[in-house]
Amino acid sequence: MIARLLHGVPRHALVLLAVVLAILVAAPVFANDYLLTVLIIILYFAYIGQAWNILMGFAGQLSLGHALYVGLGAYTTAALYVHFGIGPWLGMPVAILISVACGAVIGFLAFRFGVGGVYFAILTIAFCEFTRIGFDHFDWVGGSSGLFLPVANYTRNDLLNLRGQPVMFYYVILALTAGAFVMCHALLRSRVGYYWQAIREDELAARSLGINTFRYKMIAIIISSGMTAPAGVFYAFYYNNLFPEQTFFILRSIEIILGPIIGGIGTLFGPVIGAFLLTGLSEALQELLTAYGLDTPGAKRVFYGVCLLFVVMVLPHGIWPPIARLLRLGRRETPEA
């Protein structure tokens, strides 16, 4: 299994990956609380970006409503924890199931009736929006006044219930992100991965090669939505409060997709690099502005806009493909490399 995963991956790529992973594993030793928080946010976006990328980057279906699956994952586990004392790890399978069911319904409606492109994107927004409105009136989970997890000043880490200090959360999200990376790598090299790319490139040609495109698009949305749910679980237990207006807000869905777009859609490293650049640089900018005593609350959004503009104009395939060429990591995982 491992041998098959590593087959054909250039040796210097493995070394590079090992170095990056080692730095990330060691980060809490030298990082202060603030830096650790930034790293957690970066990894969180890298993870969701990876999940979103399966649907858009691999299978070519643009979802603008991935906040839906984050929110469902978050609300499901938080509610189970608050109302029944069921821990997040036990709640996670339920959360995944609910997300997958929702993704499958959206996928079925869209792919069975030939809804694609912009119309598929609008459908995903619609589902996310009416879920937001629904949750506003869903009193069992607090409605519009929010759902809160009990918080205390933790001296010990309780991994089983995800209650503890930032370091624990850091390692949890690092493990999730690393796992997602390996999984996407394996998916891309499987039959499913080839079929997704064929569908992304030309659906009619894919069908003429015997590919049941409905089935493979369904697999894509099921895996993508199911993979997004654990990010929601993490979100709920890390932030300890959930509001429909925030969780299912369309800006959340947009934030999710900026990383992979800037990093490189359809590539394995795109979502990771995109998350590092966007969150990392925008936090640095914020720090810099604060250090100079400038209070500019909108600076982050402007920065996102400028980044997006730059990438769209100069590097339409994202930042990763040229880096991959530079590092000579030319594997089939990236279209351009």
Place this chain on the structure above:
Amino acid sequence: MPALLEVMNVSKNFSGLRAVADVSFAVPEGSIFAVIGPNGAGKTTLFNLIAGLLAPDEGSIAFVGARIDRLPPDEVCRRGIGRTFQIVRPFPTLSVEDNVAVGALLHHPNPESAMRRAHQVLLRLDLFEKRRHLAGALTLPDRKRLEVARALATEPKLLLLDEVMAGLRPTETDRMVDILKKLNAESGLTILLIEHVMRAVMSVATRVLVLHHGAAIAEGTPETVVRKPAVVQSYLGAEAV
């Protein structure tokens, strides 16, 4: 020879326009069967009916004895019919070998054995040297051969070729003709092709069907068909008679 593909009284209308009118023919197993006719004769429509992209309004299509009309295109392919498109449709950002591997995965679910199979096909189509190129960067003759390679990788019993020689230079046409003849001779592959290039049709086809305004006006060996006055008139123009 038994018929591999049987088209029986097939018609297709596009809101008043009769694109294919009551066409019947049978493609014997192991043959190279050509469908010719002037522009707008209904050749591509006929192809799309066979490949499952369109459903006939009347008539039926049978492949190895079973009805295939009204089946979706992916199911038609799984039954053993591979096709190319007149306007080539490669997967542009995938490499040549990946393009062909996608086809090979139909019968080789393991990507490694699919890639081995893809390499064999690429060797036959003279594309092995360019296997790592991006499909979108190929020249037209290469793209046309890639289109054939990809369809061939699905290991069809019947290969539908939609004008694979259109736009090729004579030397490239000869190369394609050679490849098709070899495929037919070596593996017994049955080929149904639409073609405009008469030189190619004459040298490659064992049987020819002529369409005109959606209707079949002649069928037979290439030599006999081109001598029929109706064919000459429709295909080459009245002044040629």
